[in-house]
Amino acid sequence: MAAPTTAGHASLDLGLIGNGSVAALVDARARVTWGCIPAFDGDPAFCALLSPRAGGGDYAIELEDFESAEQAYIKNTAVLRTVLRDRHGGAVEITDFMPRWHQHDRFYRPVMLVRRLRPLSGRPRIRVVLRPLADYGAEVPEQTWGSNHIRYLLPGFTLRLTSDVPVRQVRESLPFELDGERHLVLGPDETLTESVQGFARRAERMTVDYWREWVRYLSIPLEWQEAVIRSAITLKLCQYEETGAIVAAITTSIPEAPHSERNWDYRYCWLRDSAFVVRALNRLGATRTMEGYLRYVLNLATGDDGTLQPLYGIAYEDRLEEHAMPALAGYRGMGPVRRGNLAWIQKQHDVYGSVVLAATQLFFDQRLERPGDVAAFARLEPLGEHAWALHDQPDAGIWEFRGRAEVHTYSSVMCWAACDRLARIAAHLGLAQRAVHWRERADAMREATLERAWDEELGHFVESAEGRRLDASLLLLAELGFIDPRDPRFVATVEAIGTQLRRGTSLFRYIAADDFGEPETSFTICSFWYIDALAAIGRVDEARQQFESLLARRNHLGLLSEDLAFDDGEAWGNFPQTYSHVGVVMTAMRLSRPWSDAA
Template sequence: MTAQAPAATPNLDRGIIGNAGLAALIDDQGGLDWMCAPRMDGDPVFCGLLGAGEGEGDGDGCWRFRLSGQRDSSQSYQRNTAVLETILTDDEGNRARIIDFAPRFVMAGRIFRGHSVVRIVEPLSGTPRLTVSLRPRFDYGLQRPEVTRGTNHVRYVLGPQLMRLTTDAPVEYVLSETPFLLEHPLAFILGPDESLSDHPMAIARRFLRDTRRYWLDWVRSLALPADFQEVVIRAAITLKLCSNEETGAIVAALTTSIPEYGASGRTWDYRCCWLRDSYFTVQALNSLNATRTMENYLVYVSNLAAGSESGYMQPLFGLGLERSLDEHIVPGLPGYRGLGPVRRGNAAWTQVQNDGYGSVILAAIQCFFDERLPDMGDEGLFRRLERLGAEAEARWNQPDAGLWEFRTRAEIHTHSALMCWAACDRLARIARKLGLTPDEARWRASAERIRSAILEQGWNHDRGCFVATFGGDEVDASLLLMAQTGFIAAEDPRFLATVAACEADLRFGNHLYRYRRPDDFGAPETAFTACTFWLIDALVRTGRGDEARGIFDDILSRRNHLGLLSEGVHVESGELWGNFPQTYSMVGLINTAMALSRRWEDVL
C-alpha cells in the first residue's frame, strides 16, 4: 500500500451523510473514517476516527481520496440537503470535487434508503492526479477483510457480511493505491454484495438527483423560524440522520467513545436509543412540522411497552428493541487521539432511571392533539401509556441513577420526580381530550400528589432554591427544565432563585456544566452543551432575552465548519469534545432559534 502523509491531530471537523438507515462521518479532507454496518450501532467497517487497527499504519479503517501534492481543501453541504461536497486543491492549482451522499428518495410509493454510500469524484480544473485508498476493517478494528476483485468491482468479506465496491475507476489502481490522472468524473458505490442494474455513473447520477430532490422537498415542508433558518435546517437534517427509520429508534449520537475530555476515561457508546434523548429529538422536530419521526418513534416505544410485562422501562435500548446492551472494552482500537478506552454497549441499560416514563409520554402527547396527523392517538394508545404512568406513580420517590447516569450512587433526583409528575399530568390531559373523566381524575390526583412532594422535598430552605436531590444542597442543570415542562411558572420567585443558583454554581462564562460535584471519574471538565441551551431557555422565559441571544451567538461560533455540534465544549479552549453529532445539542440549536427568532410579521 502507498504510504500516506501523517494525518493532522484528529478533531471533530466532520460532516455526516446518511439516509435514516445508514450514517457515515467524513473529515474535512474528504476522508470517510466512521461508518457502522449493517446498522448505525454495528461493527464499524470504517473506524479510523478511533485510531488505526492495532499495530497498523495510518489510513487503516478509512476511505480516502487524495491528490498528489494536495495542499488545501474546503467543504460544504449542498444547500438544504444531506449531500456533502469536498473540494481538494493541489500545489499546482489543480482541483477536484468529491460529492458524498447516501441514497434516500421516494420510489414505487415508498422511501428507498439503500444501505450504500455513493461517492462521485470529478475534476474541476487542471489535471489532478488522484490516489484512492479504501481500507475497511471489521471486528472493531482487529481484522482486515478478504478482498477479491472483478472487472468493475471489489468484494470485501467483513466477517459475517459482504460489501461490494462498484466503480468505473480502474480497479487495479484502487487496489494498489496507485496515483492516476483524474480526467473525467468517476463513481464509487459501496454497499451490499449485489450487481448494479446500470453503469455506476448512471446509477450515481440518478441517485444524486433523486436524493437531492427528496431533501429539498423535506426542508420545504418544515415550519421554520424567520431568523437562523440555515442553523435550524442543518440541525433538523442532522436529527433526521440520527433516526433509524426501519424501527423508529433514534440514536443519541452516531459515535462511540469520543471522550468527554482528554484522558478522562469518560468514553461511552451513544449509538443507542435513550428514551430521554429521543423525547427531546421528537419535540424539536415536531416544532418544525416534521412529525413522521414522532410517528415512527411511537411504533418503537409501543413495541417496547408491549415487551414489558410489568411496565418497567429501562433507560435505553438497541435500535432493534434489544434490551441487553452489555458494555465491553474494545481491544483493537486505541481511541480518539489515542484516548481510550473504546467501548461497545452501555452499562447504563442496567440502571434505574425514573425519568424515562415521563419522556415517553411527553413524546407521545402531540399525537392526541394534532389534527393534521392521519392516525391520531386513541384510547388504545392511552391504555398502553397508562402502564408507564403506573410505573411513574410507583417510582417517583425512589432512588435512581438520575439523568446523569451516576454509576456508583443512587438518590432521589428532583428531575426524575419531575418527569414522573409530567407523566401523570400529561395522562390527565390526554384523558380529558378523550373524554375519559374517571381516568382524568385519577391521573390529576397523582400529579398533584407528586407535585406537592417535589415542592416540599426538592426545595432547600437554607439555599432558597430547588436542588438536584431530595434533601440535598447542590444544584444541577436539569432544574432549569422546571418551567419548560410546565411544573412551575417562569416568573415564580422559586424558579428565579433556582436559575440564579444554577448560574452561580454551574456557569462558566457562556457555558454551563451539568453539575460540579465529583462523580465516579472526578469533577467534569467540559460544559454540557445541552445544559447551556437549557440556560438560554430559562433566560428567555424569565425576560433576559438579550443575554440569552449573546450566549446563543457564542454557541453558534463553537459549531464546526458545517454547523454541527458534539456533546460538550471545553470551557477554556472552546474545543468540541464528546460523541458526535450529539442529538441533545442539535435539538438545542432548533429550540433556541425558535425561541429567539423574530416573528415573520416583523421580517416581511
C-alpha cells in the first residue's frame, strides 16, 4: 500500500466545501486537511494543514499505486469531485460535499461531511484513513464503534461515521478493492433513518440542486462568469448562517510570507471585511447575506459607551484572547499557530463606516421583504456620532498596526462615509432635519480630511496626517465616493501607487517596515483595488490585462488566499480569503462588457 498522502511540500491547492454551518478544506488528492468542529471557529479536528506534531488530523481516501489526480467542482455548486488514478489503469471517483437544502421552511445544514466513492475503471485498491484530533492537535479522541458506525468522542461534540464500508477496514485503515459504490457520512452522533446509500445519494442530489438554484439567480456579468460564480459561492460559504457573521477566512496561521511569523487567526468576523463581502454579494443580487449580517451587527453587544470593536466572534464573542497552540507546528512547520486575535482590542475607526455602508442598501432595495425604516435608521445614528467624534483621531488603521497609531486617511474617509450615507438615508426616509444634520457633518469631515491627507510637496494623497507614505487603501477614495475618479489629485495618487507599490501585476499594501519588518508578498485585494482604480481613471485596457493576469494566479479550483509571492505567484496567507474573492467579483462587474454585447 502506498504511504499516506502527506506530501513533503504542502501548498494551498485546496478546495473548499461547506454549508453555512461548517467548512473543510480538501487537497488535490481528496484528503481533508482542515476542518473545525462544530463551527468555523471550533477545535480543528482536521488540522493536518498545520502539521500536528503527533501526526494525523486528516481524512483521506488513499489509492494504492497512485499515479495522478484530477479535481473540479461540479459546475455551479460547492460539491467537489476528485478522480485518483493508479499505475494499472484503475481509477476511483470521490465526491465530497456538506449537505444543504431547503427543508421545513428553513435550511438543512448539519455539521456533516458526505463522501461518495465510485470505481471508474480497473480494480482500484483503496484505504480509508480517518484520524481526527482534539485540543488543537494535542489529543487523539477516544473511539467507540458499532456494526456500521464509529464514534469519535471530541470534547463537546461526538462525531459519528456511518458507512457501508466495513467498520474494521476504516478503524484499522485496511486496504480493500473498491468493487462498487461506497458511502461515508461523518456527522452528529445520530442514527440515520434510511440506508447510508439512500441518504448519501439523496443528499448529494438535493445539495447540487440547491447550489444550482442559488447560482441561477445571481446577476453575474457577461465576462468572467466562471470566476465570479466560484467567488460568489466561496463568499457564501464563509457566512456562519446561525448568527449571520462572516469570517475573514476559514483558516488560522497560514503565514503571509515564509517564516515571517505573520500568522493570524482569521476565523472571526471583521466588520470591515464583512462589509466588503456584503457589498459584493449585493452587486450580484444575493441580498440574504446582507440581511443575515445586519442581524448579526444589530445583535452585537457593544461596549458600555456604544463603541464597536474591529472584530467579534461568530457567536458575538467580544474577547478573542490570542494564544499559541504548541501541538501544531504550523503550515510547513512555520509556526506559531495562533488561536484568537489581539486585533479585538485595537481602535480601528473605519469600522463605523463599514457597518453603515453595509446597511445602506437595506433602505433603497425594494426587493427586500423587510426594508430599512426609521427605526433601523435610528439604530445606525449612534455609529455616525462615533464616526464624527473619531474621524480626526489616531487609530491602528485598516492594516492593524500593532506598534503605531496615526490619523489614517482611510479611517477618516470611512468615518466621512458613515455620515454621508446617513444623510442620504435620512433624505430617502423624508427626515429632512436629520439629513441636514448629517450632510453638514459629512461636508465638514470631507473638507478637513482632504486638507490633511493631501501632500502638496509629494503631489499625492498620503496614508496618514502625520506621514508621507503611500498605502493601497488610498485607491478606494473614488470607489467610496469621497473624490471624483478624474480629479487630478486621485489620478496622481493612483499613478504614484503604481510606481511605488506595484511589482508586475501585483501590489504591496504598503512598503514601510511595520512591527514584523518589511512586507514580502502582495496583498491580493490591493491588486484588485489598483485594477479598479486604473479603470476608473480611464486606463481600461491596462486594467483588463492586469485582471486577466491576476485571475490566472488562482489555484486549480479558482480559489485565492490572502497573499501572493511576487516571484513565482505562490499563495500565502489564510485561505480562502474573502477579501480576495470580493476583488474578483467587484472587478469583473466593473470591467465586463455589457450583456447587450452578447445579443
